[in-house]
Amino acid sequence: MKCGQVDTSGLKVHMSRKLPFKRGSLIFAPMEGVTDEAYRLTIKELYPEWDYFNTDFLRVPSQGHYSKEKYLGHIGSSVLKDNDLLSKTGYQILTTARAQTRNSVEEIKKLPIKHLDLNLGCPSKKVNSHKGGAYLLGDLIELEKILKEIRNAFDFHFSVKIRTGYKDTNNFDELLKTIQDCGVDSVTVHGRTKEQLYKGKANWSFIKRAVEVLDIPVIGNGDLWSIEDVEEMFNQTGCHSVMLGRGALKTPWFATLYKEHKDIAIGNEAYLLEVRKQQVVDYFNRLEKNYVSLFNSRESFILGRFKSFSRYMFEDFEEADAIRSKFLRANDLKEFNSLLDQI
Numbered sequence: 001m002k003c004g005q006v007d008t009s010g011l012k013v014h015m016s017r018k019l020p021f022k023r024g025s026l027i028f029a030p031m032e033g034v035t036d037e038a039y040r041l042t043i044k045e046l047y048p049e050w051d052y053f054n055t056d057f058l059r060v061p062s063q064g065h066y067s068k069e070k071y072l073g074h075i076g077s078s079v080l081k082d083n084d085l086l087s088k089t090g091y092q093i094l095t096t097a098r099a100q101t102r103n104s105v106e107e108i109k110k111l112p113i114k115h116l117d118l119n120l121g122c123p124s125k126k127v128n129s130h131k132g133g134a135y136l137l138g139d140l141i142e143l144e145k146i147l148k149e150i151r152n153a154f155d156f157h158f159s160v161k162i163r164t165g166y167k168d169t170n171n172f173d174e175l176l177k178t179i180q181d182c183g184v185d186s187v188t189v190h191g192r193t194k195e196q197l198y199k200g201k202a203n204w205s206f207i208k209r210a211v212e213v214l215d216i217p218v219i220g221n222g223d224l225w226s227i228e229d230v231e232e233m234f235n236q237t238g239c240h241s242v243m244l245g246r247g248a249l250k251t252p253w254f255a256t257l258y259k260e261h262k263d264i265a266i267g268n269e270a271y272l273l274e275v276r277k278q279q280v281v282d283y284f285n286r287l288e289k290n291y292v293s294l295f296n297s298r299e300s301f302i303l304g305r306f307k308s309f310s311r312y313m314f315e316d317f318e319e320a321d322a323i324r325s326k327f328l329r330a331n332d333l334k335e336f337n338s339l340l341d342q343i
Contacts, residue, residue, distance in 0.1 A: 017157050017185045019217050020087065020115050021052045021241060024234070026255045027219065029245035030054035030092045030117070030161070033308065037076025038290040038297075044085050046286055049255035051241070053089045057119045059132075060095035060104045071107050078294060080112065090115040090159070094122060096132040097142040105153040114156040118146070121163045123194045134194035138166030140178050147182035161188040161221070161243075164206040167195050172206060176213050184216065188243050191222035198246070208237040219243050225250065227258050227266050250312035253279045273316055280313060281340050288333070299333050306336055 021027065028035065028043060028050050035056045043050060058074045072080070079085050091113045095101045108116060120143070122133030129135075136143040151158055160179055164172055179187055189210050191202030202222025210218045220239035224230055225247045233242055248254055257265045257275070264271055284306060291297040291305070310327045314320050330336040 016114075016155055019186055019240075020090070020157055023217075023240050025051035025241040026230070026258060027052040027241055027243040028054065028248050028255075029221065029243045030056050030090070030119070031245055031249065032056045032122075033305075034249060037073075037078060038294045039287065040089065041076070041078055041085070041294070042283075042286045042290050043252055044082075044088075045290075046282060047253045047256050049259045051088065051255070053085070054117060055089065055092050057092045057094040057122070058104075060093055060099040060101055062096070062099045062130075065100060065103055066107070068107065068110075071104075071111060075111065075113070076294070086112060087114070090117045092117040092119055092161075094119040094127065094132050095146060096130055096136075097145050098131075101146060101149050102153050105150055109154060116150065116154050116156070116158050117188075118150060118158075118160045121161050121190050121194075123163070123197050128194065134163050134166055137162060137175060137194065138171070140171065140174065143175075144178055144182060147179065147184060151183040157185050158183070159186040159188065160184050161190070163190050163192055163194055164203065165193045167193065169193060169206065172209070173213060176210055180214055180216055186217040186219065186240070187214065188219040188221050190245075191220075204233060204236050207233070207239055211238045211240075217241070221245065223247075227262055230258065246312060249309065250315065251276070252283055269316070276316060277343055280343060284309075284337070284340055303330065303333050303336060306333075 033056065035054060040053045044053065055075055075089065075091055079089055091108060093104065093116065095104070095118070105116065119133055120136055124133060127133040127135070131139070131142065136146065162175070162179070165175070187210065189207045191204050191206050192198070192200070204220065204222070207218060207220040217240035219241045220233045220237050221243040224233060224242055224244045230242055233239065244254060251257070253275070287306070288302055291302050307328050307330070310324055314323045314327070317323050326339055327336060330339060
């Protein structure tokens with residue numbers, strides 16, 4: 001499937017479309033309700049070993065237009081002032097064939113944004129019912145229209161994040177061909193269909209297949225929880241880089257372990273648990289500081305975020321369910337922080 005007027009010639013050498021991170025990078029995945037400005041700044045401050053970050057998705061409006069402040073706020077004023085963090089941050093959007101995609105991309109172009117990512121993996125029923133996110137993996141005609149619209153409007157690196165299919169994987173090769181033919185510069189593949197949500201085991205063979213079929217870089221994603229997992233994905237698939245979502249949310253200091261302490265960390269559960277006990281307090285304390293200083297967030301908002309982040313954070317502790325339950329039942333931040341002190 002071709003994309004009409006889109007000129008895909010010379011993409012490999014077009015400097016403005018160059019991949020903004022090197023081979024073998026560790027990428028912190030875009031996650032709705034997680035990777036806002038305060039969260040990304042916290043991770044960069046505490047764990048700068050991460051090679052790349054992403055905003056959560058900005059939903060392109062179907063009617064009307066966002067203000068300039070809305071687009072600026074999505075990446076964050078503190079990021080725009082930090083050239084290092086800005087160069088390591090991708091700007092993700094979620095759109096449909098009927099949304100104001102062209103107008104939104106034109107506004108994003110006015111920002112110093114060099115990497116735009118399209119979310120084609122969101123499995124949310126609400127998003128899919130409006131024909132966005134993973135829905136588009138099963139409608140290549142609609143997808144082609146959107147990819148062409150973005151590619152013609154955006155001059156820098158344009159990537160997509162996909163699953164292996166919508167209800168099944170029958171059109172996976174055609175999906176990959178559509179993406180590449182429409183001038184997309186790189187693709188992240190999560191090894192599950194939309195129907196699978198996060199159940200079962202991610203099928204990395206589809207990541208390997210994408211590497212074999214495509215001429216553009218492929219980033220692998222799905223079930224990366226440990227250093228061994230990352231090493232195995234690189235070895236099995238030959239992917240360019242890896243992206244961690246839930247694994248990064250569980251272990252935000254993962255990149256530091258991988259790059260600075262790999263030899264001692266591999267298979268050393270006692271060491272990893274000790275690191276977790278040390279890091280978890282700093283992590284939540286710095287998050288609270290940044291939520292207050294950047295967003296002037298209310299305590300109820302911060303507590304809600306902290307509880308959601310606790311879903312995976314304590315899995316490696318003895319009596320993990322009981323510990324997690326205590327944090328989830330905390331009535332206020334004082335009680336939550338008191339529980340952290342006990343760790």
